[in-house]
Amino acid sequence: MGTAIESATLLEVKELSVDYLAANGAVHAARKVSFDLKRGEIMGLAGESGCGKSTLAYAIARLLRPPAYITGGEVLYYPAKRDVVISRLPRRGQQANEQGAIDILKLSPRELRAFRWNELSIVFQSAMNALNPVMRVGDQIMDVLSTHRPDMKVDSRKRRAAELFEMVGISPDRLRSYPHELSGGMRQRAVIAIALALQPELIIMDEPTTALDVVVQREILQLISGLCKEISTAMIFITHDLSLLIELADKIAIMYAGTMIEKAQSVDIYQHPRHPYSYGLLNSFPTLHGPRKVMAGIPGSPPDLRMLPQGCPFQERCPFVFDACREITPPLRIVASDDPEQLAACHLYDPAYSGHMPATADLARGYDKLAELSLEGSLE
Numbered sequence: 374m375g376t377a378i379e380s381a382t383l384l385e386v387k388e389l390s391v392d393y394l395a396a397n398g399a400v401h402a403a404r405k406v407s408f409d410l411k412r413g414e415i416m417g418l419a420g421e422s423g424c425g426k427s428t429l430a431y432a433i434a435r436l437l438r439p440p441a442y443i444t445g446g447e448v449l450y451y452p453a454k455r456d457v458v459i460s461r462l463p464r465r466g467q468q469a470n471e472q473g474a475i476d477i478l479k480l481s482p483r484e485l486r487a488f489r490w491n492e493l494s495i496v497f498q499s500a501m502n503a504l505n506p507v508m509r510v511g512d513q514i515m516d517v518l519s520t521h522r523p524d525m526k527v528d529s530r531k532r533r534a535a536e537l538f539e540m541v542g543i544s545p546d547r548l549r550s551y552p553h554e555l556s557g558g559m560r561q562r563a564v565i566a567i568a569l570a571l572q573p574e575l576i577i578m579d580e581p582t583t584a585l586d587v588v589v590q591r592e593i594l595q596l597i598s599g600l601c602k603e604i605s606t607a608m609i610f611i612t613h614d615l616s617l618l619i620e621l622a623d624k625i626a627i628m629y630a631g632t633m634i635e636k637a638q639s640v641d642i643y644q645h646p647r648h649p650y651s652y653g654l655l656n657s658f659p660t661l662h663g664p665r666k667v668m669a670g671i672p673g674s675p676p677d678l679r680m681l682p683q684g685c686p687f688q689e690r691c692p693f694v695f696d697a698c699r700e701i702t703p704p705l706r707i708v709a710s711d712d713p714e715q716l717a718a719c720h721l722y723d724p725a726y727s728g729h730m731p732a733t734a735d736l737a738r739g740y741d742k743l744a745e746l747s748l749e750g751s752l753e
């Protein structure tokens with residue numbers, strides 16, 4: 374492998390775009406999305422319903438089905454055990470590029486099957502219902518191990534299954550249970566144990582606990598993020614609960630209308646969100662800790678993904694909109710020279726348009742003004 378920086382990177386998504394082809398026009402659900410993920414890093418994906426979070430996750434795992442089509446981009450994966458991965462891939466497999474990366478979008482169906490369990494696993498929204506109801510949960514783990522680790526002896530598989538259950542906080546004697554004999558939280562833990570079975574490099578979790586009550590949700594998500602850190606598995610983690618993401622993720626990407634509009638370390642998103650949408654989103658959620666405050670929310674709704682406006686997709690709802698926002702689409706850019714890791718797609722941070730960089734307090738005032746205006750409007 375190449376330099377230290379190259380080997381620290383696990384995934385590099387470059388300008389990934391996905392359309393859903395519908396009779397009344399193409400829905401541009403992901404538009405030129407780019408980001409990277411380091412080994413063992415936890416990235417949270419946040420944004421309102423319909424902004425393209427699941428589409429992006431499914432595209433990375435190559436799980437999209439028609440009418441969804443990947444219309445452009447690359448998903449470069451940098452395997453740690455490069456020789457092992459390449460040798461596991463069938464003969465017609467693509468060659469890794471000079472930095473040792475393979476493009477997931479170019480894997481053949483056979484290569485994908487090997488790749489998915491060994492390198493990447495995904496836990497879906499309704500994961501706890503994904504267990505086979507007529508098979509003991511232990512046998513379901515053993516199945517995955519025997520299919521993907523055929524050289525593993527039966528005793529080792531049994532030991533591994535027990536170890537996995539212990540890791541996720543279930544007593545190994547429950548391996549003999551059928552799914553209906555387990556509580557919702559335990560079923561969810563069992564699914565996570567299966568996802569971890571082959572110690573993949575990357576786990577994608579798409580709202581994995583929404584069917585559970587908030588306390589159990591939080592417990593399970595704390596558990597999984599702790600485990601990922603322990604075994605250095607990277608995770609892309611989708612949830613509506615931004616306060617949870619701030620607590621558990623290393624970095625957060627905020628999506629709006631199919632694009633990433635802000636990317637930053639979690640603490641920076643929390644302390645000083647830069648994009649007006651990120652600020653609005655953050656203030657739409659109550660936090661478990663911290664003072665009580667009035668939730669403002671963001672008036673209006675996202676644009677139709679079939680007919681996106683020229684310029685910034687957030688212009689209609691933004692308290693700070695000005696002429697350039699209606700004409701030019703803002704690219705993701707570094708917002709403050711002292712923090713090269715916080716990027717926002719907003720003209721407010723472009724010196725060509727803005728006299729001064731708005732502080733969080735300015736964003737708050739903008740929303741207060743917007744709330745006042747809509748109140749006045751409703752009283753008239």
Ligand SMILES: Nc1ncnc2c1ncn2[C@@H]1O[C@H](COP(=O)(O)OP(=O)(O)OP(=O)(O)O)[C@@H](O)[C@H]1O
Pocket residue numbers: 393394395400402420421422423424425426427428429440441678
């Ligand atoms: N099969 C489909 N045909 C047409 N449009 C679709 C299809 N599936 C999803 N979409 C559209 O693609 C956009 C992105 O959807 P996606 O499910 O990725 O968003 P999301 O951010 O994950 O939402 P949620 O948080 O509700 O899961 C939405 O506007 C949705 O209506």
